[in-house]
Amino acid sequence: MxxxxxxxxxxxxxxxxxxxxxxxxxxxxxxxxxxxxxxxxxxxxxxxxxxxxxxxxxALDRLPDAVGIARAVVRERPNGVGVVEAFRRAGIALAEEQHPLSGLSQAGEPLARTVAGSRALISRLREFEHEIEAELTDELESDPRFSGDSELVAALIVAAYRVVAVATTRRRLAGDDLTAVVAAHRDRLDRAFTALSEVFPS
Structure with missing residues (x-):
């Protein structure tokens, strides 16, 4: 990018x-x-x-942070930890700190409402999904410890995280109890990435 x-x-x-x-x-x-x-x-x-x-x-100035985080997850994962498992751990960590990219940030709620009401911003988010997928694919391609299907794994990681984060943001904007939303967010991330790691363990 x-x-x-x-x-x-x-x-x-x-x-x-x-x-x-x-x-x-x-x-x-x-x-x-x-x-x-x-x-x-x-x-x-x-x-x-x-x-x-x-x-x-x-409006979406935190998007470049997502690319940096994704690259760091791949590069800094411990030996013996697969890429998908590394992303599961990273997703849980973002949720625990209520990072803006998790959809759990209370401070980011006003902007989230603005984004949800703008076709242009939603379109940009969809475009970014393809951009970060390509960035992650490139990172996996160049990683000597990864031997799987880079394009497929990158696409599934990005899709899984997007589905969970979008659902979480919608629940936050609907006024759902934060404790329940956080628990559901972590549970869905855990289930999604655990399932993926069984298919793509490397």
């Missing part, structure tokens, strides 16, 4: 994303322009696009 230049540094990027998120939550994604975001953040429209390829990425 190509990365844009980081003019002004990561702090500027984070500031722009925070300002954008506030505006999106307040007014809705479609009703905020990139020029307005730049003005509110004290930077030019050009600077905004030097950090983010598209407007949707301003």
């Amino acid at each position: 190509a990365k844009r230049g980081d003019r002004g540094g990561s702090k500027t990027r984070a500031h722009i994303a925070a300002v954008a998120t506030e505006l999106f939550v307040e007014r809705g994604f479609e009703d905020v322009t990139v020029a307005e975001i730049g003005a509110a953040a004290g930077v030019s429209k050009v600077t905004v696009f030097s950090h983010f390829e598209r407007k949707e990425d301003l």
Whole structure:
């Protein structure tokens, strides 16, 4: 995945994303322009696009973190631990800390509602699913400890996590009890990845 230049540094990027998120939550994604975001953040429209390829990425600025996490899971897994099992453990760990990528973050709920109400953002998430699948496939292809079907394993890992995270987010937005949602999230992750690891143990 190509990365844009980081003019002004990561702090500027984070500031722009925070300002954008506030505006999106307040007014809705479609009703905020990139020029307005730049003005509110004290930077030019050009600077905004030097950090983010598209407007949707301003709202979904945590997506690159998912790629980094996926690569780290593969590279840093202990010897003797299969890729699928490593992702099961990582998914449980994200749930325990209520990481935004788990769908369990209470702080991320306003933005989650904004995303759920925007066709453009939902479309971007679906596009990203293919992007991270390709990234994970490449990572598995280059991993000397992995000998399975890289494309198939990557697709199943991404699909399993997406199904659980989306269901969790929907329950959170519906106002379900957090303790029950967390328990269900962990249980579904555990069952899904345990089943996959029996078929793809390497």
